[in-house]
Amino acid sequence: MSLGRGGNHRIPESAKDRFQFDSARLRYAWFTSPSVQGMLDLDYTWTSDGSWGQSLSGTVGVRRFVWRRNGEGLSVGAHFGLSRMRQPSSELGTRTNFVEQLGVSYHYSVDDDNALSVEYRFSHVSNGGIRLPNVGINASLISVGYSWFK
Numbered sequence: 001m002s003l004g005r006g007g008n009h010r011i012p013e014s015a016k017d018r019f020q021f022d023s024a025r026l027r028y029a030w031f032t033s034p035s036v037q038g039m040l041d042l043d044y045t046w047t048s049d050g051s052w053g054q055s056l057s058g059t060v061g062v063r064r065f066v067w068r069r070n071g072e073g074l075s076v077g078a079h080f081g082l083s084r085m086r087q088p089s090s091e092l093g094t095r096t097n098f099v100e101q102l103g104v105s106y107h108y109s110v111d112d113d114n115a116l117s118v119e120y121r122f123s124h125v126s127n128g129g130i131r132l133p134n135v136g137i138n139a140s141l142i143s144v145g146y147s148w149f150k
Contacts, residue, residue: 001026002119004143011138017090020048023141035065041079053086057099071109078102083125093131100124107147117145 007020022045029039043057059081067074079101088095103121110116119142126136 001147002117002143002145004119004121004141006121006123006139006141008137008139012135016135021045021139021141022048023143025143025145027145027147029063029147035068037063037065037075039063039077039079041081043083055083055085057081057083059099059101061101063105073107075105075107076103077105089137091133091135091137092125092127093133094127097125097127113149115147115149117147119143119145 002023002025004023004025005020006023008018010018024044026042027039029037031037039059039061041057041059041061043059044054045057046054059079061077061079063075063077065073065075079099081099083097083099085092085095085097101121101123103119105117105119107115107117121141121143123139123141124136125139127134
């Protein structure tokens with residue numbers, strides 16, 4: 001589980017809206033090898049100023065630990081999925097959109113069953129050209145999370 005705050009970028013330059021958002025994420029993850037993890041994420045996001053309200057996203061992803069030592073770790077990951085907005089933004093002509101994300105995370109084991117993490121994610125949301133406009137939304141998110149293991 002993690003909580004985060006982010007904001008969009010004016011990339012491409014034709015992007016008009018500028019907003020900040022908060023996010024809550026639930027994740028189910030499993031190790032496919034000692035350094036690779038598969039993930040299913042469910043994200044609930046809402047804008048701080050109420051410009052386009054809320055969205056719900058579901059993504060699948062993979063994370064690879066590139067460094068581990070003494071209960072600490074650094075990983076990189078990629079996600080792909082769908083997002084449904086309560087109302088479309090001016091950059092997107094649809095409420096249902098595709099989501100692609102890249103990120104890096106730092107993990108710290110509290111004990112054998114619990115860990116804290118800090119994550120940075122870059123996200124791109126667009127409707128894939130289904131309907132105009134399709135400028136897309138590019139955003140960054142920083143989140144803090146807590147994990148427990150079975």
